[in-house]
Structure formats: C-alpha cells, structure tokens
Amino acid sequence: MSDDLAVQVRDLVRVFDTRKSFRKPSTRISALDGVSLELSAGEVHGLLGPNGAGKTTLVKILSTVLLPTSGSAHVLGLDVVSQAKRVRPLIGLVFGGERGLYPRITGRQNLRYFAALYKMSDIDAKKRTDALLERLGLQERADDRVESYSRGMKQRLHLARGLVGDPKVLFLDEPTTGMDPLAALDFRNLIRELNDEGRTIFLTTHDMTEAESVCERVTLIDRGQVLATESPRTLATWITRFERIDVQSAGQDVLNTVERLPGVSKLIRRDDGSARIETSNKDAMGEVMRLLVESGVTSISTSLPSLEEVYVSLVGDRGLTL
Numbered sequence: 001m002s003d004d005l006a007v008q009v010r011d012l013v014r015v016f017d018t019r020k021s022f023r024k025p026s027t028r029i030s031a032l033d034g035v036s037l038e039l040s041a042g043e044v045h046g047l048l049g050p051n052g053a054g055k056t057t058l059v060k061i062l063s064t065v066l067l068p069t070s071g072s073a074h075v076l077g078l079d080v081v082s083q084a085k086r087v088r089p090l091i092g093l094v095f096g097g098e099r100g101l102y103p104r105i106t107g108r109q110n111l112r113y114f115a116a117l118y119k120m121s122d123i124d125a126k127k128r129t130d131a132l133l134e135r136l137g138l139q140e141r142a143d144d145r146v147e148s149y150s151r152g153m154k155q156r157l158h159l160a161r162g163l164v165g166d167p168k169v170l171f172l173d174e175p176t177t178g179m180d181p182l183a184a185l186d187f188r189n190l191i192r193e194l195n196d197e198g199r200t201i202f203l204t205t206h207d208m209t210e211a212e213s214v215c216e217r218v219t220l221i222d223r224g225q226v227l228a229t230e231s232p233r234t235l236a237t238w239i240t241r242f243e244r245i246d247v248q249s250a251g252q253d254v255l256n257t258v259e260r261l262p263g264v265s266k267l268i269r270r271d272d273g274s275a276r277i278e279t280s281n282k283d284a285m286g287e288v289m290r291l292l293v294e295s296g297v298t299s300i301s302t303s304l305p306s307l308e309e310v311y312v313s314l315v316g317d318r319g320l321t322l
Contacts, residue, residue: 005077006169006200007039007062012071014057014224031057033224034071034072039202044195046215047204050315054224055204059173064095077167089118092162092170096177100158103147106155107138110146111164118165132160136190152183159190167202176210188214208311222315235310245277245288248299258288 014032031054039045047055060066062073064084073080078087094100103109108129115125133142136156146154155175162170172191176184185208191214195201205211211218212232220227220235228235250258253274259267263284268276279285292300 004041005038006041006043006075007037007045007202008074009035009037009058009062010072011036012058012061012068012073013069014054014061015069021199030224031052032061032068032071035221035224035226037219037226037229039200040196041200042195043217044191044201044203044215046211046218047202047221048206048208048218048311049221052223053221055206055221058200058221059093059204061170063087063091063171065093089165090168092167094158094162094163094170094172094175096155096158096174100161101146101154104145106143107146107149107153108133108142108158109166110157111160114161114164119276128166128232132163136160144224150183152186154192155179155183155187159187163194167199169202170194172201172203174204174206176205176207182212193317220311220314227314232310242309244303245279245285245292246274246301246303247277247292247297248274250275250292250295250297254292254295254297261287261291264288 012035013030013033016029018027018029018030033054035054035058047058049055057066061068062075062080064080064087067081074091075087078090082085102113105113111129111132112125117130120128130139133139136159138153138156138160141149143152148158149157159172159175162172175191176187179187188210191203203210203215215232217229217231218235219229252255255267255269258264258277261284263279263281264277265280266276266278268278270276277288279288289300
C-alpha cells in the first residue's frame with residue numbers, strides 16, 4: 001500500500017446469511033460484491049448511495065467492527081483484520097442517529113468514559129474532554145444529561161466522541177441524518193475544519209447536498225457494487241461533456257431556430273417560459289450563445305449537471321434525499 005493512501009480496499013465481499021431458524025433454508029445476501037476503492041491521505045471522500053447499498057457495511061469493516069467474507073482492506077497501511085488492534089487507535093467512528101451515546105449521563109461523562117477506553121490518564125482525559133466540548137459548542141450543556149440534548153447537539157457529541165483519540169482517519173456514517181438544515185450546515189463546516197487539520201475523512205451519505213459541498217471525490221455505490229469514483233464535477237461530464245445553457249424569456253421562434261442548429265442535442269421547454277439547451281460540441285455552444293445574444297435574450301446562464309442528476313442517471317431515485 002502506497003504511503004499517500006489512507007484507505008485501500010480490494011475486491012471486498014461481505015455476505016450475510018439471513019437464516020431465521022434451522023428448519024428454514026438460508027438466504028444469502030451480498031451486502032458488498034467485489035468493492036474496490038482508494039482514499040488519498042488528507043482527502044474528504046464521500047460514499048454515496050441509496051439505503052441498503054452497502055455503505056454502512058463497508059464502514060463497519062474499515063473500522064474493524066465487522067469481518068469481510070473475502071477481499072482485503074487496509075487503513076494507513078494496516079490490515080483491518082489481522083492488524084485490527086493497531087488500526088483502532090488511529091481511527092474515529094461517528095454514526096448518525098442515537099447509536100453510541102449513553103443518554104442518562106452527561107456529555108462530559110460520556111467523553112470521559114470514551115477517553116478511559118483509550119487508556120488516557122485522568123489529567124489527559126480531562127484536558128481532551130474540555131477541549132472537545134469547547135470546540136464543538138457543548139461547553140454550556142456539558143453537565144446536562146444527553147437525553148435532554150437536541151438532535152444537532154447529540155450529533156456534535158458523537159463527533160466529539162469520534163475525536164477523543166485524535167484519529168488520523170475519521171469515518172462518518174450518515175452523520176447529519178435527522179438534523180435540521182442549519183445544524184447540518186454547521187456540522188459540514190466542522191468537517192471542513194477537521195480536514196484542514198490533515199485528517200482523512202470518509203463520509204457515507206445519501207444526501208446530495210452534503211456530498212457535493214464537502215467531498216473532493218465521491219464513490220457511487222449501489223447493491224454492493226461500485227459504479228464510479230470521481231470528483232463531483234467530473235461525474236457531471238458523464239451526462240454531457242459540455243455545459244448546458246439555461247435561458248429565460250426566449251421567444252418560440254428563437255428556440256425553434258436554436259433547436260435546428262447542428263450540435264444541439266436537446267432543447268427542453270419549461271412551463272414558466274424558460275428553456276434548457278444541451279449541446280454535443282464546443283462549436284455548437286458558441287453558435288447558440290451568439291444567436292441568443294443577437295436575438296436580444298439577456299437572461300442566459302451555463303452550468304454542468306449537478307451530482308443529483310448524475311446520481312439519478314446512474315442509480316435511480318431510490319433513497320434520494322434533497
């Protein structure tokens with residue numbers, strides 16, 4: 001494994017046996033079916049897919065919680081199966097939802113407990129806990145029971161828990177699930193800050209906005225198989241190699257003329273009077289723009305497809321969250 005790789009996965013397979021009783025035949029389900037991917041050190045990488053695609057299974061294997069059926073996975077050059085004890089101190093794991101916290105004790109007590117699991121001294125545990133509570137905006141509520149926290153506060157405490165051991169690689173599994181938009185935005189800003197410190201972050205999500213706003217690259221996964229791994233912008237070119245042109249208040253005669261131009265692959269007329277023009281070569285782009293401007297159209301913008309459009313094109317709209 002190269003030194004510039006934080007995570008390397010090769011042909012990973014995980015099969016679950018759903019047998020409910022010995023009298024009934026078992027059903028084998030492949031949660032992961034030959035998954036291969038690599039994360040560069042210091043990268044924010046998104047794993048994007050619908051519910052049931054295998055995202056959480058992959059995170060559990062990489063964080064040494066679950067054993068693979070076959071294939072290999074390395075984190076910071078260490079095998080997650082044979083060298084699991086060496087991997088664990090180097091990683092942090094944050095689940096979305098209610099899992100992993102003790103609601104009947106305080107936020108401070110939660111963090112002190114997890115610090116003890118890392119075998120920190122009392123002095124170091126206190127310093128680390130106080131620093132994390134302050135950084136994540138939980139200092140004022142640190143001595144309240146976690147059960148009284150809002151969803152956003154619980155998720156920030158989850159993140160604090162994941163950072164107790166000062167990990168080099170941070171696994172975030174659906175971290176903003178159930179958060180309101182403002183809390184989710186604040187959490188994404190924290191992700192960027194942690195990445196600026198040099199941490200590698202592996203983020204699973206089915207939230208398109210989240211993946212597009214914080215990830216340098218995304219891996220699309222569906223039914224346990226990797227469909228693609230690219231930057232959001234590169235994935236956008238898979239639908240069309242060239243930017244689309246959106247226009248407002250263009251007359252129908254103008255649009256009819258544009259539609260007949262060589263290199264115009266599609267023209268979509270909308271009910272509000274706007275239109276989207278898709279081209280198949282650079283020459284057509286320039287000709288369309290010239291014709292629109294000469295026709296007096298002033299509201300013109302260009303764009304690439306969004307990650308959402310790529311996702312729907314490759315995966316479909318199963319589990320899609322906007």
